[in-house]
Amino acid sequence: TYVVTENCIRCKYTDCVEVCPVDCFYVGESMLVINPDECIDCGVCEPECPAEAIKPDTEPGLEGWKALNAKYAGLWPNITARAEPPEDAAAWDGRADKLAASFG
Ligand code: SF4
Ligand code: F3S
Numbered sequence: 001t002y003v004v005t006e007n008c009i010r011c012k013y014t015d016c017v018e019v020c021p022v023d024c025f026y027v028g029e030s031m032l033v034i035n036p037d038e039c040i041d042c043g044v045c046e047p048e049c050p051a052e053a054i055k056p057d058t059e060p061g062l063e064g065w066k067a068l069n070a071k072y073a074g075l076w077p078n079i080t081a082r083a084e085p086p087e088d089a090a091a092w093d094g095r096a097d098k099l100a101a102s103f104g
Helices: 015-019 063-073
Strands: 002-004 025-027 032-034 054-056
Touching (some): 002 032, 002 063
16 A cells, blocks of 8 residues: 655645545545555555655555554545645645644
């Protein structure tokens, strides 16, 4: 499965949802997550993210993000259409410790 990671926070470009063939993205206040039970591992979303926030779960060190995606996919609503990113998305792109600075 693929996983949405830290750099989605406050960037939330939503280009990813347009290409997912199984509509398995879910949306919270500050980021999106992928439902690991629905993702078919096609990989088409990964290059679509301008923030490079989508990773295959085979990459090392993603355990926390895998758990976060699985948890919030069950709590947040589905999103299938692109939405306007936050006005300050570019300013947040690449910032370190986004999870600690802003999540929820
Ligand atoms: Fe959707 Fe494919 Fe990305 Fe999984 S890898 S979230 S199925 S676009
Ligand atoms: Fe987030 Fe990238 Fe999608 S910033 S909303 S994972 S296009």
